[in-house]
Amino acid sequence: MAMFLLRRLGLMILTLWILSLIVFFAGQILPGDPGRAILGPFATQNAVQSLDHTLGVDRPLLSRYLSWLGGLLHGDFGTSYTYRTAVEPFVRAALINSVKLAALAFVIVVPLGIIGGVIAALYSGRAVDRVISVSGLSLAAMPEFVTGIVLIVIFGVELKVLPVTASAGAGAGVFNQFRHLILPAIPLILILFGYIARMARAGTIEALNSDYARTAVLKGLPQTTVIRRHILRNSLLPTITVIATQTGYLIGGLVVVETLFNYQGIGNLIYKAAQAKDFAMLEAGVLVIGVVYVLATLAADLLLIALNPRLRTGVSSD
């Protein structure tokens, strides 16, 4: 068990290190000359050089990478090219906003997806199953801004029942904030529903065909007990993994949803940084997202082990 945790942590650090290399490569090497990229083709060479010097990007690559990495380890995410102040407060505020939106989406979609998948499995092959499976799959393939626009047109413009901007304004109460987040959360929910329901359905069908499920039915347990005690516990294991990997997708979805609904979250922060060629902000945002994703994967692994005793021995032996 301890070995397994150590190995997981090691892999995690390795992934983060590769991530930092990719981010550094894309943010600092690919643009060529950041000063030129920011000032545009008509700036004088002198102005470009002086900006490069201010930003510290005229130093050798290796020393830039090491000082950037060293800064990260001390919690220093660098200085924004646009605002000329530390990046960290912007990233922190944006992350908190995004977590609120993502948490709302997850709290709604996880039970909904699981229930949908289990129902589809219990009526496997019948009309209910086809409706849940096909609509789930089609919705999962719709870009968020497509469902988002349709929702805005219906609920915001025609019916006028829900606010179409995500931010409730400073000092708004919890309920008001929640009301503003409903519409932005729905496109995320629609996409995740298909994936979660599909996994829950597959897991449940497998569990339904197992010997222990047959034994439970034959020994006369009521159907609800069989489903709750025997089917669900086994069928939810793969679903948990899918939920964790969907965190990665969710962050991509946040970029679109936060842009569409003008919400000051991490996706919007990265998008604006990308447009303004604020590479320091962009790198910090992407790295934070990478950390969140890696942590989510780790949490899913730990949860799986807690739920499934077989995995404990399974992993410690390899």
Next chain:
Amino acid sequence: MTDISADAGGAAPLEPGGPLSSLPGAGGPVVIVAAPQRVATARWRLLLNRPTFLVGAAIIVFWVVCAIFGKSFAPYNPLAQNLLANNAGPSGAHWFGTDQLGRDVLSRVIAGARIILIITPLATILGTILGTALGLAMGYLGGTFDLITGRLVEAVLALPFVIIAFLFIVALGPSPRSVIIIIGLVFTPLIARTVRAAVLAERHLDYLSSARLLGESPVRIMFGEILPNVMPAILVEFTVRLGYAVFAVATLSFLGFGVQPPTPDWGSDVAANYSTLLAGYWWQTLFPVLAIASLVTAVNLITDSIEQVLNA
């Protein structure tokens, strides 16, 4: 799309039936690979009997016609501005209304089919070619090469797609070409993973030992012997990826990373006009959005039918 499968099944027998057919051991495969051709034709017929496939194909054909001939039957020039008639709702003169610059939304939706229908297949083909080559090499060569590329693939997969696209498009500059390259490169490891798994299933079969004994080069074995046999897996992967590519292309162009205005394009037209939703000008964004939704649905209907037929 399924034409390719029929072709692949048909092309395979030519190889062993050619110069090698007189050699011992080459007689077997000819009989075995002759069957897929008949299977492919039967599957093609099964596919044509599925209503979901026909609906999906009809939608795609409709948009392809719009993309090629749209200019000749669109009611207006999609670029022509008429500031005196801007923000006009749907009417007899403008079925889908006009946008902020007074351009006809219907004409822009028709002409906008072109960009997404060019970028999506090209990006998917690029990813499929690179991914197939990488997957064949990973699966057949194995060993250290497989191990190292495997780690790299995992690291790339750990990043959300949009984020990778962001980093690289900002660096490369927004353009349809950047979008094709980025999506192709992101698809490469995903497709490589599928191809690698398919290759591993083939690796210990007799025809490969025979080919090795005949002294064929690794490159010839990978592309001449294994490739035709893993073609069905690649085809399914291609259609699945095509669906994701529509999603990705539409998203990137909505974010302003694809084709630049004033070229008509569904995603960037939505981006240019969604701020007017609050003023009630819903037609400027709803119609391009519905066009994207129809294309996504069509590709998924086709993918779903192909999977059902191949699994049947």
